[in-house]
Amino acid sequence: MHESDLIVIGGGIVGLATAYRFLERYPGKRVVVLEKEAAIARHQTGHNSGVLHTGIYYKPGSLKAVNCRAGKAAMQEFCRRENIPFELCGKVIVATDTAELPRMELLLERGAANGVACRRIGPAEIREIEPHAAGIGGIHVPEAGIVDFNLVAARLAEIIIERGGRVVTSARVTGIRQDTSAGTAGGRAVVVTTADEFAASQIINCAGLHCDRVARLSGVVPSARIIPFRGEYYALKPEAHHLVKSLIYPVPDPKFPFLGVHFTRRIGGLIDCGPNAVLALAREGYRHTNINFRDLAETLTYVGFWKLAARYWKIGTGEMVRSFSKAAFVRALQRLVPAIESQHLEWAPAGVRAQAVSPDGAMVDDFLIEETAQVINVQNAPSPAATASLNIGNLIIDRLASRLPNT
Numbered sequence: 001m002h003e004s005d006l007i008v009i010g011g012g013i014v015g016l017a018t019a020y021r022f023l024e025r026y027p028g029k030r031v032v033v034l035e036k037e038a039a040i041a042r043h044q045t046g047h048n049s050g051v052l053h054t055g056i057y058y059k060p061g062s063l064k065a066v067n068c069r070a071g072k073a074a075m076q077e078f079c080r081r082e083n084i085p086f087e088l089c090g091k092v093i094v095a096t097d098t099a100e101l102p103r104m105e106l107l108l109e110r111g112a113a114n115g116v117a118c119r120r121i122g123p124a125e126i127r128e129i130e131p132h133a134a135g136i137g138g139i140h141v142p143e144a145g146i147v148d149f150n151l152v153a154a155r156l157a158e159i160i161i162e163r164g165g166r167v168v169t170s171a172r173v174t175g176i177r178q179d180t181s182a183g184t185a186g187g188r189a190v191v192v193t194t195a196d197e198f199a200a201s202q203i204i205n206c207a208g209l210h211c212d213r214v215a216r217l218s219g220v221v222p223s224a225r226i227i228p229f230r231g232e233y234y235a236l237k238p239e240a241h242h243l244v245k246s247l248i249y250p251v252p253d254p255k256f257p258f259l260g261v262h263f264t265r266r267i268g269g270l271i272d273c274g275p276n277a278v279l280a281l282a283r284e285g286y287r288h289t290n291i292n293f294r295d296l297a298e299t300l301t302y303v304g305f306w307k308l309a310a311r312y313w314k315i316g317t318g319e320m321v322r323s324f325s326k327a328a329f330v331r332a333l334q335r336l337v338p339a340i341e342s343q344h345l346e347w348a349p350a351g352v353r354a355q356a357v358s359p360d361g362a363m364v365d366d367f368l369i370e371e372t373a374q375v376i377n378v379q380n381a382p383s384p385a386a387t388a389s390l391n392i393g394n395l396i397i398d399r400l401a402s403r404l405p406n407t
Helices: 013-025 063-081 098-113 123-129 149-162 208-217 238-243 293-300 303-324 326-334 385-401
Strands: 006-009 031-034 091-095 119-121 137-141 145-147 166-168 173-178 189-193 197-200 202-205 225-236 247-250 262-265 271-274 345-357 368-371 375-380
Touching: 006 013, 006 189, 006 197, 013 031, 013 149, 013 385, 031 149, 031 197, 063 145, 063 149, 063 385, 091 098, 091 123, 098 119, 098 137, 119 123, 123 137, 145 149, 149 166, 149 385, 173 208, 189 202, 202 208, 202 385, 208 225, 208 345, 208 375, 225 238, 225 293, 225 303, 225 326, 271 326, 271 345, 303 326, 303 345, 326 345, 345 375, 368 385, 375 385
Parallel strands: 006 031, 006 202, 031 166, 091 247, 202 375
Antiparallel strands: 091 137, 119 137, 173 189, 189 197, 225 271, 225 345, 247 262, 262 271, 368 375
């Protein structure tokens, strides 16, 4: 039995940032991070687009908006201090038809309310910033940036270990129980894993794609279930890199639950094109052929999924068409950059988004954190979770503080 003051379940960037903040605030205490894979950051963190989000899209006052702004500043400071490369390359959000202009104005208002440096630009200025982008109007967000979150996660893990914490890999959680052995202090929980057993007075669940399952292991009935959506990408071949200088995004459609395809320059120079959003047949379903029958059964027997499908079936059909038709994917990209052709694109790895869906079929749009006496469950951590991770870690430790003995 391995004893500690805190167990963090999940070795993605949110779990690692939370453990890092814990040791920062309580340097004499012990923390262990449990990760089911053989290495950290294998799922959502490792398949992240690498964008340092500004918060322009989010409802003012929401956890997304507040944590994105503070988290972006904290992430940039962390990267400077730890010599992790990042770049504030800027973003252009373009309106391609007149119906998008009122939505663009609302986006500007949100950006201003959230403290984002952004301004309206016209077609000529769009072309100055992104010569190949199409748009009748747009928004320039110069403070948007890019970073490799894998490097951030790796450094967080190193610091946790340097400060006396542990990061245990190949440790899939199989059970959580109360310790009833003689002589133990009340309130201690035991996390059973494929590696060993770990005991602590408090647990934080940052299990991402499997967070609802971990919550159930602790005796909690989560208010939402994770439905996995695969985001599929192409990448620009090197000879087409000149077509995109920074980040090019569409004006989001409020009828569509996801942002839509866009262009993202990565810190290493690659340029991603996408993603679409299709139902994954496995929680770790990075390819069409990845099918997990347990995962699929959980999705198909969930009333919230069918209500979601009924609401968005037309949009979902279009996403499926783009999933199987490169020509349809190219047409979607051409709305933003007309010069894009099929021969410019090559396949790129997909990601899977852990989307929390409530029983009424609504996609949970904000961070969702649910608590019991011993467990803090991070039940939904959508984008901008990676950008905001250091601040989310602080938020979680704030909630944890009153529970810790002798604090």
